[in-house]
Amino acid sequence: MIKIAVYGKGGIGKSTTVSNMSAALADQGLKVMQIGCDPKADSTVSLHGRGTIPTVLDLIRKKKHDILLEEMTAVGYHGVVCVEAGGPLPGMGCAGRGIIAALEMLGAKGAYDVYRPDVVFYDVLGDVVCGGFSMPMRSGYADKVFIVTSGENMALHAAANIAVAVENFKNRGYAQLGGLILNRRNVRQEDEKVQELAQDIHTSVVGVLNRSATVTDAEETGKTVIEAFPDSAMAGEYRRLANAVYEAAQKG
């Protein structure tokens, strides 16, 4: 089982990228689980096509510990197991603690043993702002962290912060940095800027995604690009990226 956490600045396209990678790997016959770690609970929406699914924290709120594993999951495109951690009421509670509670509940209910996924993606909200958001990179969770970034300064800054967190935790046995994913926004010298960041944080760019209207077209249909436009150039890019990430995640 390969466990991969994907971080990056809010709005950079993490969920779209992760969902397309999940779909691409599922197409290849791999058993994939995607866990959205964001109170908005919209990470897996293009995979399960149900609009919303009950989040783990919703279920904890309603039923405390008396929750069945099946209630926390929805099976989506080509068997991808979709989970949304959820969060507290907007403006209240502690979202970071919520991520911990949700991931612990998933583990306690045997999610990894029952579904036995080949690949687990943790799609994590924005930056590593507190202890809760480092949970997916802790020992027992992700093996590798990948950061989605564009050449925009704020995205690069967020990526650098996340890389610092990974570096800070290296003596704790946490996940290692697997690499950067460049999601092009067509800013000037974009590739050079991202390459420079990769050098600074001693990693590499494992894949590049071009800006494409196909992504928004697929979003309109409520599906991933892989499902909605399987023959498109963009679907090919996602497949190449998924394979590159899967390969990089297996490196020691």
Added chain:
Amino acid sequence: MPMKEAVSCISTYSADTFGVCSALFELGGMIVIHDPSGCNSTYTTHDEPRWYDTDSLIFISGLTETDAVLGNEEKLADDVLTAAADFSPAFIVLLCTPVPLMMGTDFAAIGRLIEAQAGIPVFAAPTNSMDTYDAGASWAFELLAKYMVKTPAEALRTGFCCTWQPEFASCGSVVSQGQEKKTIGVNVIGLTPLDFAVNGSDLSIREFLEGCGCTVISSWAMGSTLAEIEQAAAADVNLVVSYSGLAAAKELQRRFGTPYVVGVPLGRSLQGGIAMDIRMAAAAKQNRYTCAKRVGSAEEDIVIIGESVYAASLAAALSHEYGCGVRVFCPLKTADGILTGRDRVVASEGELKALLAGVRTVIADPLYQPLCPAGTRFIPLGHEAFSGRLYQESIPNLIDHFDTFARKVTERKDTYGAE
């Protein structure tokens, strides 16, 4: 918090953090409660009677708001490393409390870091200061069973042939090569002052076992050193005297095939039953729940509120020797086989109050008395985990003085006040 969990009239039980501290107090480990030194400090002042006359390396980290907000987790690691260098503890346990729980402090990772630098085993307890003491004590005893008890050299020499086999099976010295030996090795598991006070109960259990031909290998964890506990695999039987000891006994059975007997030796009849069950368990390698062997009575008018193994043992002793009809209402954790059909696990103060309506006699910690309807005979039996030091001096050693207590129960007086 739903009203079901609200407590308005009675006390609450000691926290899981205190259970860990109490279970490990005498074993030379360093226990660090990661907390600002608020409510968790009351362990030392209210819940640990050994605190003032016995040294133990129990520390509060002194977590500050600044440390919490800024995530200064290195400070905890540095302080523990400094203290470990000064005191050279046998092991280190880090205890989580509500503040680090909310911050999501990764104790396992900090523990690995400390262990790598100090060269001392570090364990992170899954406590939160909101669960009850039995959860913490149970975890601590199980920790000893998993990591501290050594596999005998004999087993290491012979090796294993199958992964499902226990690491070592004690030879069952009661029956050895067709000849009955006179002694059976026993570990007593589940002893803490939170359940047994410091009134000589631990020594009385030891004397009882020696009196019926057993050798006490170790006593978990009052009156034994860590070195004695490390040799626990040599025992033929484990005597579980509280729910807190059950998980450790199960782990020792998994590792070494040692059967266990559950019960507190209260009163001659139950003592005889436990002595017999220890011999039978050693011979047949089967577990025995002696505390659940109660004689039925048509008139069940006595209720004991308390820890399940102790309360069930007291109920069994009263039923055997005085023909009393006794039920147990257990507000704590319990396990299959300890309680009987008419006993109840109670989840809330409200539920307990409703159940006590119409009960004629209640035996419980004095702080339960406000829940009893007027006219109920109330017989106080202090429980340190519930009332702390309030009734500490009057908690009886029922292993030695069961008859005195039982006479009090069977006398037909109208009401007993709290002592």
